[in-house]
Amino acid sequence: xxxxxxxxSFVLIYRHNSVSEAAKSRFMTQPAMSQHLASLExxxxxxxxxxxxxxxxxxxxxxxxxxxxxxxxxxxxxxxxDLKTSSQPSLKWIKIGSAPEFxxxxxxxxxxxxxxxxxxxxxxxEELLDILEEEKADIIITSKKFLKPGVEYEKLWEEELAIIAxxxxxxxxxxxxKAKERWLTEQTWIAYGPELPIIxxxxxxxxxxxxxxxxxxIIPNLHMILRLVTLGAGLSVVPTYLLDTAKxxxxxxxxxxxxxxxxxFFAYKSKHKYIPxxxxxxxxxxxxx
Numbered sequence: 425x426x427x428x429x430x431x432x433s434f435v436l437i438y439r440h441n442s443v444s445e446a447a448k449s450r451f452m453t454q455p456a457m458s459q460h461l462a463s464l465e466x467x468x469x470x471x472x473x474x475x476x477x478x479x480x481x482x483x484x485x486x487x488x489x490x491x492x493x494x495x496x497x498x499x500x501x502x503x504x505x506d507l508k509t510s511s512q513p514s515l516k517w518i519k520i521g522s523a524p525e526f527x528x529x530x531x532x533x534x535x536x537x538x539x540x541x542x543x544x545x546x547x548x549x550e551e552l553l554d555i556l557e558e559e560k561a562d563i564i565i566t567s568k569k570f571l572k573p574g575v576e577y578e579k580l581w582e583e584e585l586a587i588i589a590x591x592x593x594x595x596x597x598x599x600x601x602k603a604k605e606r607w608l609t610e611q612t613w614i615a616y617g618p619e620l621p622i623i624x625x626x627x628x629x630x631x632x633x634x635x636x637x638x639x640x641x642i643i644p645n646l647h648m649i650l651r652l653v654t655l656g657a658g659l660s661v662v663p664t665y666l667l668d669t670a671k672x673x674x675x676x677x678x679x680x681x682x683x684x685x686x687x688x689f690f691a692y693k694s695k696h697k698y699i700p701x702x703x704x705x706x707x708x709x710x711x712x713x
Contacts, residue, residue, distance in 0.1 A: 427460075430463055431496075432450070433461060438480075438482055441480050448574075449574060449576075449694060451574065470485050471485070472486035501697075516540065516541055517541045517543060519543045519562045521545040521547065521556065521565070522565040523547075523552075529665055538701075538708055545560060549567050553572065553691070556692070557575070563706075564692070565688055566691050567687070567688055569689060574693055577689045577691050578706070579690075580713070583663040584683050585664075585685075587608070587660075587679060588650070588661070589678045591673050609637060611638075611659050612638050613638060613641075614639070615643075616643070617644055620637070622662070625686065629684045630684065649662060650667075664683070
């Protein structure tokens with residue numbers, strides 16, 4: 425007789441392509457997870473994965489079984505969560521974490537639509553993950569995915585990162601990538617951090633190297649960086665959604681073809697996945713972002 429827990433383990437192994445990562449997500453030992461898979465394969469009568477040194481590759485039978493089983497496992501987990509939450513007082517507060525600039529531009533206007541009270545936390549991607557793991561936050565919006573036991577990620581949006589300059593600067597109409605890099609390297613830059621985190625992201629993707637720039641201003645706040653650019657202090661790289669509220673004629677996008685896309689994710693504890701308030705917040709943000 426097949427145990428339902430075998431199906432749950434199979435679905436997670438399929439999603440993680442790894443027995444060890446699946447075991448971490450269920451707070452199980454790797455041998456116990458492997459035993460679940462072995463027992464299920466014995467019942468099915470054939471292998472569900474091809475084992476390689478780096479990952480588990482599903483067989484055709486494994487792909488078919490996943491298609492059949494995954495929706496049922498999710499439905500049962502949802503039912504279990506509904507039964508649990510219906511017997512408990514409803515969550516009156518939701519704790520949400522985000523980068524402060526994204527929060528101010530995209531999340532703050534939506535707070536009245538969440539239908540719940542909220543406590544907000546701000547920080548870098550690393551700091552937000554710590555807040556989530558310590559359960560100071562129920563859900564965070566982050567630009568980085570760190571593989572942590574019991575933490576799930578869900579893609580939210582893609583922001584565009586672009587080079588900006590004061591509107592009155594004359595930017596040469598450089599045709600080649602090398603010419604653009606040469607001019608950009610000669611300018612003064614305003615950075616978010618000493619390691620040039622946002623600038624480095626664009627530089628590596630477009631120029632395939634680390635940036636070597638003059639950065640006399642390090643300011644860990646994108647709104648302040650935008651303000652300093654408008655004052656004529658130098659160039660920087662910022663998410664273009666910040667420009668929606670900038671005054672016309674104060675700033676310009678430089679070499680728009682060098683812009684890059686950056687993914688943002690919801691992250692939450694697996695055990696909180698089906699809390700109604702978290703589902704509602706995700707729905708509202710997706711509808712309005």
